Structure formats: C-alpha cells, structure tokens
Amino acid sequence: MGGTVNPLRVGVVGAGTISAQYSACLQRLPQLRVTAVSDLSAERAGALAAEHEGARVLELPQLMAADDVDVVLNLTLPRTHAEIALQALAAGKHVYGEKPLAMDVAEGRGVVEAAAAAGLRVGCAPDTVLGTGVQTARAVVDAGEIGVPHSATAFMTTPGHERWHHFPDFYYQPGGGPLLDMGPYYITSLVHLLGPVERVVGVSWRPSPTRTIGRGPRAGESFEVTTDSSTAGILVHASGAVSTLVMSFDTWAARLPRIEVHGTGGSLSVPDPNLFDGTVEVYSAASAPEPGPGADHEANWRDAGVRAGYLDAGRGYGLADLAVALGEGRAHRASDEVALHVLDVMESVQRAAATRGSVELTTTCERPEAIASPVDLTAAAVGA
Known part of the structure; x- marks a missing residue:
C-alpha cells in the first residue's frame, strides 16, 4: 500500500463536533485532500475549511456539483445520512459517511442499490475495526x-x-x-x-x-x-x-x-x-x-x-482505505455492504425483542479483507 498516490478530493458535508476528529486525520493522510466544506453554519464551515489549504466554503448544491470533489464525506445527523448520500451519488460522487448508513434497512438498501447502479463507492463508519x-x-x-x-x-x-x-x-x-x-x-x-x-x-x-x-x-x-x-x-x-x-x-x-x-x-x-488500538x-x-x-x-x-x-489510525482511515481500494481495483473494507448488514442486525434484534421471537436477517455480506500486517498509510508519496 505504499508507492505514489493521487489524492481523492473530498467535499465535507457537516462541520459539527465529529468533524474535528476527521479533520485531524485527513490533514496527515496523503490519499485525501479536502477541497470544499458545507454546513448550515457558515462560521463552522469556514473554521473547518481554514484547516485545509485551498479548501473553500460552498452551499450544498454547489459542493455536489463541484468538479474538484470526488467523494462526499457525510458528517450530518443520522436522519439525513441517506438523503445526502443519494444526492452525492446522483451527482456522480463517491460517498463516505458516519454511522449508521441510514435510519433503517429499507432506506439503507436504497443507498446501496443507487451506488451499484451508478458504479460508485459508498463507505461507512465505523472504521475503528481497521486499526x-x-x-x-x-x-x-x-x-x-x-x-x-x-x-x-x-x-x-x-x-x-x-x-x-x-x-x-x-x-x-x-x-x-x-x-x-x-x-x-x-x-x-x-x-x-x-x-x-x-x-x-x-x-x-x-x-x-x-x-x-x-x-x-x-x-x-x-x-x-x-x-x-x-x-x-x-x-x-x-x-x-x-x-x-x-x-x-x-x-x-x-x-x-x-x-x-x-x-x-x-x-x-x-x-x-x-x-483503533x-x-x-x-x-x-x-x-x-x-x-x-x-x-x-x-x-x-x-x-x-x-x-x-x-498504525496510529483515527476517524477517516476508512475513507483513505476507500481511496487506496479505488487505485488498486479492490473492494474497500468499511463498505456499504457491511454497514447495511450491521444495520440489519440491529434492526432485527429490536424486532426480535418486540415480538419475543427469532428473526432471520434479510442481508448478508462478505467478511472484509484483512489488513494482514501493520500498515502506515501516512507513508505514501503524493503524485502530481
């Protein structure tokens, strides 16, 4: 996973509390470069954009249409995760979001199907499992x-x-x-x-x-x-x-x-x-x-x-893994398939509790590829 990488250009949607942890990691990951930020608060968006050289504040429709945004990092509230993801996919952008993938399995399935139809990637936290x-x-x-x-x-x-x-x-x-x-x-x-x-x-x-x-x-x-x-x-x-x-x-x-x-x-x-450790x-x-x-x-x-x-991972490493996966032509590990299955597990446990019964899941997933040795993602060189 070394060598030279061309960074994936990131548009961040949502500059709330969790964005600080992502921002700190994105600044040291050569696979990623923040180019745009959008938030309901212009002040919060401006403060986050200032942490990344060349990043600018955009309204949401502008960010979705921006030519210098390859992937939307969705850090909005859970109730809007699916909505923002679908907008990004419709605009031709990959998506990586905070957990959960959506508010329920039906909504999450819509995101997964839209990504497959568009030939785009959707990633989802947690990426702590990659540490x-x-x-x-x-x-x-x-x-x-x-x-x-x-x-x-x-x-x-x-x-x-x-x-x-x-x-x-x-x-x-x-x-x-x-x-x-x-x-x-x-x-x-x-x-x-x-x-x-x-x-x-x-x-x-x-x-x-x-x-x-x-x-x-x-x-x-x-x-x-x-x-x-x-x-x-x-x-x-x-x-x-x-x-x-x-x-x-x-x-x-x-x-x-x-x-x-x-x-x-x-x-x-x-x-x-x-x-992560x-x-x-x-x-x-x-x-x-x-x-x-x-x-x-x-x-x-x-x-x-x-x-x-x-090594020394933090929030955002799942997005960096997605960027590396695109370059290597492999599946990314913090995937929508896994996130949808996890959402199905939680929803099914709740349904089983409500009905006092056993519930068969409607989804499955491949066990993600292991990271077979310690890897330092910050060591990759950045291409032109």
Missing part, C-alpha cells in the same frame, strides 16, 4: 491460535450519557438507545472476526422512566425515557459461531471485557472497538495450568503484540 486492535485480533483468529472459533461475548455497559452530555435526550428516544448508538462498533467487529450473521434473538428493557442531566446549561433537568435503555441479543453467525451482545445505559460499574472470542483451542480478549490478549488451551486450587489462569493470558492493521 491495530481488531485487525490484530483477527490475525490471531485467522492463524488458528484459538482453534475453531465457536462463540463470542460483547459488552458495552455504562450508567448513561446524561451524566456528561449536555443534550442527551436523543439517546433515550426512538432511533436512539445503546444498541443503535454503540452497536455498530461491536457488531462490525464481530463481523470482521466471525463473519456475517444469519439469525438473532433479542430482549430489551428500560429500568428508569426518566433521566436527569448532570452537566451543562440544563443540569438538574429531567426528561422522559421513551425507548429501551438496555438490549441483549444472541447473534447466530453463518459460520455456526454464536455471539452474545449486551448494550446498556443502565449499568453503574462492570468488570466485563469489551469483546472476547472463544475457540476450541483457546480464548481471545479484544480491546475497546470504539478505539489497544492490547490484544490470547489464552492458549495448550499452556493452560492444571486444574485445581491455586491454578493461575491469569498468568496464561499473553499479549499478542501488534500484528496487523493501520
């Missing part, structure tokens, strides 16, 4: 170091965003909740590690009818909880492996791993999938201590080291 954390964990799985993987657990448990977020209401309304908010990081990681999902079972609940804001101008104000704040799901993968997923805004403290994968020959501890640990059945009192199983966990993934 050294999940990719090293995948390298361990693919090398057979834990035998045949048969199960996984994934836990995201917090006491709730209202303790720190100034405007947390959305997280407790339909369209919010822990599954839709944080599920994409965990489910996308499980797809990379174990492959696509075929069937799910789900339950959900809400222990508290109201929440009280802890910080900011509305501190002390209470609001109603109108969606479930905890969800648990059983995911049956096409490979036969089974994952247990728990997403909660109701847990004060928990000594739980973020993700663990278990196989016939050992276990694997995966770092926080909301981050972290320590991957492996437990080998071959070196397990003899059973009985005093057996030190903790000592059998070992650091796997950094084996694979994009």
Whole structure:
C-alpha cells in the first residue's frame, strides 16, 4: 500500500463536533485532500475549511456539483445520512459517511442499490475495526491460535450519557438507545472476526422512566425515557459461531471485557472497538495450568503484540482505505455492504425483542479483507 498516490478530493458535508476528529486525520493522510466544506453554519464551515489549504466554503448544491470533489464525506445527523448520500451519488460522487448508513434497512438498501447502479463507492463508519486492535485480533483468529472459533461475548455497559452530555435526550428516544448508538462498533467487529450473521434473538428493557442531566446549561433537568435503555441479543453467525451482545445505559460499574472470542483451542480478549488500538490478549488451551486450587489462569493470558492493521489510525482511515481500494481495483473494507448488514442486525434484534421471537436477517455480506500486517498509510508519496 505504499508507492505514489493521487489524492481523492473530498467535499465535507457537516462541520459539527465529529468533524474535528476527521479533520485531524485527513490533514496527515496523503490519499485525501479536502477541497470544499458545507454546513448550515457558515462560521463552522469556514473554521473547518481554514484547516485545509485551498479548501473553500460552498452551499450544498454547489459542493455536489463541484468538479474538484470526488467523494462526499457525510458528517450530518443520522436522519439525513441517506438523503445526502443519494444526492452525492446522483451527482456522480463517491460517498463516505458516519454511522449508521441510514435510519433503517429499507432506506439503507436504497443507498446501496443507487451506488451499484451508478458504479460508485459508498463507505461507512465505523472504521475503528481497521486499526491495530481488531485487525490484530483477527490475525490471531485467522492463524488458528484459538482453534475453531465457536462463540463470542460483547459488552458495552455504562450508567448513561446524561451524566456528561449536555443534550442527551436523543439517546433515550426512538432511533436512539445503546444498541443503535454503540452497536455498530461491536457488531462490525464481530463481523470482521466471525463473519456475517444469519439469525438473532433479542430482549430489551428500560429500568428508569426518566433521566436527569448532570452537566451543562440544563443540569438538574429531567426528561422522559421513551425507548429501551438496555438490549441483549444472541447473534447466530453463518459460520455456526454464536455471539452474545449486551448494550446498556443502565449499568453503574462492570468488570466485563469489551469483546472476547472463544475457540476450541483457546480464548481471545479484544480491546475497546470504539478505539483503533489497544492490547490484544490470547489464552492458549495448550499452556493452560492444571486444574485445581491455586491454578493461575491469569498468568496464561499473553499479549499478542501488534500484528496487523493501520498504525496510529483515527476517524477517516476508512475513507483513505476507500481511496487506496479505488487505485488498486479492490473492494474497500468499511463498505456499504457491511454497514447495511450491521444495520440489519440491529434492526432485527429490536424486532426480535418486540415480538419475543427469532428473526432471520434479510442481508448478508462478505467478511472484509484483512489488513494482514501493520500498515502506515501516512507513508505514501503524493503524485502530481
């Protein structure tokens, strides 16, 4: 992935809070060059454009029509993700967006079909799975170091965003909740590690009818909880492996791993999938201590080291991977196919919880190509 690259010209739509993290990465990635910014706030758009030499502020229709924009980076609110993506595709632009791909599977399917018809690429966060954390964990799985993987657990448990977020209401309304908010990081990681999902079972609940804001101008104000704040799901993968997923805004403290994968020959501890790196640990059945009192199983966990993934990655590396993929003529890893499948998993878990049944998924995806070794994307030279 070295050599010389011609940067993909990026038009950013949405200059809100998350754009700062993208901007910092885009400035150091030679595969990408920001040429235009559009936002409802001209002040915010101007501040973001000023961080990129030569970038200018445009109204949305102008950005979509601009000859020097190859790809639209869609950082708008979730409810407009599909709308903006469809506009960009109609204008002949590739698209990369924040998660989720769309508000529901039907809407997301429309984006995927429009891209295929136009011969254009759509990418979607999370791209945290392309960092050294999940990719090293995948390298361990693919090398057979834990035998045949048969199960996984994934836990995201917090006491709730209202303790720190100034405007947390959305997280407790339909369209919010822990599954839709944080599920994409965990489910996308499980797809990379174990492959696509075929069937799910789900339950959900809400222990508290109201929440009280802890910080900011509305501190002390209470609001109603109108969606479930905890969800648990059983995911049956096409490979036969089974994952247990728990997403909660109701847990004060928990000594739980973020993700663990278990196989016939050992276990694997995966770092926080909301981050790009972290320590991957492996437990080998071959070196397990003899059973009985005093057996030190903790000592059998070992650091796997950094084996694979994009080094020092941050938000925007999925878009850089898309740019490299275009040049190499391969599929990009943070794809619309994966994002649509992850959206289907979440929607199906919610439906299973509502109906107290099992739901068969309507989508699938290829397990994305692994990043087989540590890769520094900032090392590529820029062409003329």
